[in-house]
Amino acid sequence: MTLNDQxxxxxxxxxxxxxxxxxxxxxxxxxxxIRSGTLSALETPEGLRIPRRELRRFLGLQEAx
Numbered sequence: 001m002t003l004n005d006q007x008x009x010x011x012x013x014x015x016x017x018x019x020x021x022x023x024x025x026x027x028x029x030x031x032x033x034i035r036s037g038t039l040s041a042l043e044t045p046e047g048l049r050i051p052r053r054e055l056r057r058f059l060g061l062q063e064a065x
């Protein structure tokens with residue numbers, strides 16, 4: 001399964017923990033990326049959510065046409 005295939009199976013909006021698990025890093029690292037502006041996130045009543053398309057951009061992958 002390719003990275004693009006794996007991304008396609010993720011929810012449309014991911015939690016910090018889900019992004020950390022997917023990128024094999026710590027939650028604090030993901031929060032650092034968000035604070036620095038490297039990774040965009042949305043503030044929701046349930047907490048920070050990272051759009052799947054933003055994770056794709058962050059990882060340097062292009063959307064399939």
